[in-house]
Amino acid sequence: MWLFSPFADVVDCRESWSKMCLRILLLALLLRKVGNVSDPIQNECIYRNIHCHQQAICRLDLVTQFFYCQCLPGYTGDGVNSCQESDGIVTVSDWRICNGTEVQTCLITKTVGGNVTFSVSVTGYNLKLIAWFKFYASKGPIFHSYRKRLTPPANLLPRVLLKNQNLEIELINISEDDFYPNRFWAELETDIMKHVEEEMEPYDDAPFELLNPSRMRYYFVLDSPPIDIGEYLTGDIIQIHVAPYVAISKTAFIRWFKEPLILSQFGENITVLGDGTEGILINGVREDEFGHIRAVVYDFTHEVPGCVAVAQRLFNIRKDITKTCFGSIRSTHGCKCNAGFEGNGVHCVDINECIQGMPFHCLPRARCINTHGSYRCQCVDGYEGDGIFSCIDIDECAQQKDICKQGALCVNTLGSFQCVCQSGYFGDGNQCIATSIWSPWSPWSVCTATCGMQNKMRIRMCTHPESGMRCDGPSAELTPCKAGNPCPVNGQWSEWSPWSTCTTSCLGIKSRVRICDNPPAAYGGLQCSGPAEQSTACGNSDCPVIGLWSSWTPWTPCPVTCGMNLVKRSRICNELFRGTGVADCVGSNQEERSCGFPVDYCKYLSQHSDSIMTGRWI
Known part of the structure; x- marks a missing residue:
């Protein structure tokens, strides 16, 4: 290289x-x-x-x-x-x-x-x-x-x-x-x-x-997605340039890396291939040089003070697995197609083993999938294995704990699974609706009364109304509280009695009464308040006016101290009912009687006044 x-x-x-x-x-x-x-x-x-x-x-x-x-x-x-x-x-x-x-x-x-x-x-x-x-x-x-x-x-x-x-x-x-x-x-x-x-x-x-x-x-x-630069055979010469893909300034510094197919930010298994070069030449590519090669461009920018990464490109070198060539010249005489491919050695195309026949047959529960240069057997959904020697049923219920929705139980079947509504739910398994049932009874209500009789109550609710079902039985219950002392009863008046007969046909008086017995006061309760009897005028108002004497005035003082004389007292005839006219009373409005002492008795008192004053009597 x-x-x-x-x-x-x-x-x-x-x-x-x-x-x-x-x-x-x-x-x-x-x-x-x-x-x-x-x-x-x-x-x-x-x-x-x-x-x-x-x-x-x-x-x-x-x-x-x-x-x-x-x-x-x-x-x-x-x-x-x-x-x-x-x-x-x-x-x-x-x-x-x-x-x-x-x-x-x-x-x-x-x-x-x-x-x-x-x-x-x-x-x-x-x-x-x-x-x-x-x-x-x-x-x-x-x-x-x-x-x-x-x-x-x-x-x-x-x-x-x-x-x-x-x-x-x-x-x-x-x-x-x-x-x-x-x-x-x-x-x-x-x-x-x-x-x-x-x-x-x-x-x-x-x-x-x-x-x-x-x-x-x-x-x-x-x-970034890798740039595919084509397929190559081992020993081929490969040139890669970054300039066609990234603008490069005169101050740029380019570093080339060999990376694994799966990127890791930790930089594991990364090899530096070259420093400071716009391109690389691989003179006879080796087996370990196929895959990803990254070019990172470092340069100065107005935002960052140092020389940092400003661009990169990821290249992918694919290995040509369709043929094997002897020497550097590609010809029908020097190349032959590898197993799984067919052609003249220079141009080789994939054989679809699934159609043309396979050295191994897939199991009945597996299907053949053609791959580049080969094929593979893949177990159908619900089974796992290599497809050639084994296809074992997958227990979806064990592998996926929440495969069924709430309220349903997972039942494993051959090659699949089934969701079944569990007890307390109904539906087709894909949708399970909770059955309506009574909730637990609530606690009994508290007895607050300190006397007399009282009931306590408890209630319950019919759950899951969305099911459209009804719950049988009452939703509330009553029961007596523990017996206590009788409560005080305040007395209440009965209804008034009918009015009595008028005392006279002309401006008389009538009355009515009521009794404190509806109910009577009991167990320390209060008696009735208010009058037990009422009176009112009655009779014909056009009858003669009847007067009513007032009380006698006190007797007038005796006008003499010795001798006999008269004293008087009087009374007034008042209207029995005010505003009815001039009163007419029976009897006299004055009375007289004698007062004083006889003259002889007065002389006697005068003569013996000293003895009387000293308490001596002759």
Whole structure:
């Protein structure tokens, strides 16, 4: 293999230093184990009696040359006794948008000029802590990589839209520098992490973080569809140029990589084929050189201070499996078609073994599928196996726990399965409706009365009214509370009795009565309030006016102190009913009687007044 470039004279590649750094990184990446913590110097810590926590890794301080334990990204603690995982988790909201996934990474295939939306879901933290970044990979070794903040307080790019409380970010009109090895990520900026406020800052990948990705960060990597450059045989000469596909400036630096068919952002199994060349020449392609080759263009831009990736193209070299040729000349004499193909050796076409006959027959429950240069037997739906020696029924019920909808049971059948409504449901299995049944009785209501009789009640509901069914029986029940003391009964009046007969036919009086017995007061209740009897006038108002004497006035004083005289008293004839006319009373309105003492008696009193005053009597 040899390399060439028309721009080699303007490129400062510092190839030896770059390759040494790359070898160190590749060595660390090869130590990565999927699903396990990468700890390349674990034995050294154990030898020094330093036992790291299971979520920590043994590290070497290059300055002090001391070994120590460091918790993995996303964990906090001393690395020996504790490594506490953060409650925050960032993950892709819908993995179906990914063309491939790795640990905390979504790989998406897109083309320049299209649109793409990266969306994450976050648990355990406030959504205000989410931040988005774009990473610009450097060509190294003297240039830093950079990261650009895409969320406030940094200014947004004109073609970047934040949505759904920063959980989504949309790239409009995907540009050349959005593709791998550049990438994007969402990150939770907690109190224990440094809050990034710089819009653009140097940021070099740490192998420790790449090998042990934190759950508080999720990557999105864009890759472009490969450019097919044709089919080749082993030993062919292949030339690939990037200039027809990407505009290249005089300051550009191009690096060529050999990659596996499945992209990995961790850079595993990546080999550098050439540095600083616009194109490569493969002089006699080997078996291991078929597949993907990527050209990454590094250059200076107005946005990023360093020399970073500004464009890339992915090429695919396919191996021609239709023929085998001896020598470099393609002729009918020097080439022959491989098994599974037919032709003159130069032009070979695929044989459809499924039509022309196969060396092995597929099982009855398998179908033949023609492939490029061969065929395969594939068990029909509901069976699994190689299709030639076995096709075993798949137990869909065991493999897919939620294959049937709620209310249905999965029953495995030969080559398929069936959903059957379970007890308490009815339907065809595809749709099962819950049968209406009574809910459990509610607790009895509380008896609040302190005396007398009271009932308590409980109720139940007929569930699932959408079934259109009715439940048999009552929805409520009553039962007496425990007997208590009789409650006090306040007395209530009975109805008034009829009016009595008028006492006279002319302006008489009639009356009526009522009794406190409806009910009578009992058990300490109150008696009836108000009068038990009422009177009112009655009779003919045109009859003679009857007067009614008032009470007698007191007797007038006796006008003499000695001797006899008269005293008087009087009374007034009043109307029996006011406003009926002049009163007419029977009898006299005055009375007289005698008063005083006889004259002789007065003289006697006068003569013996002293004795009377002293209490002596003669």
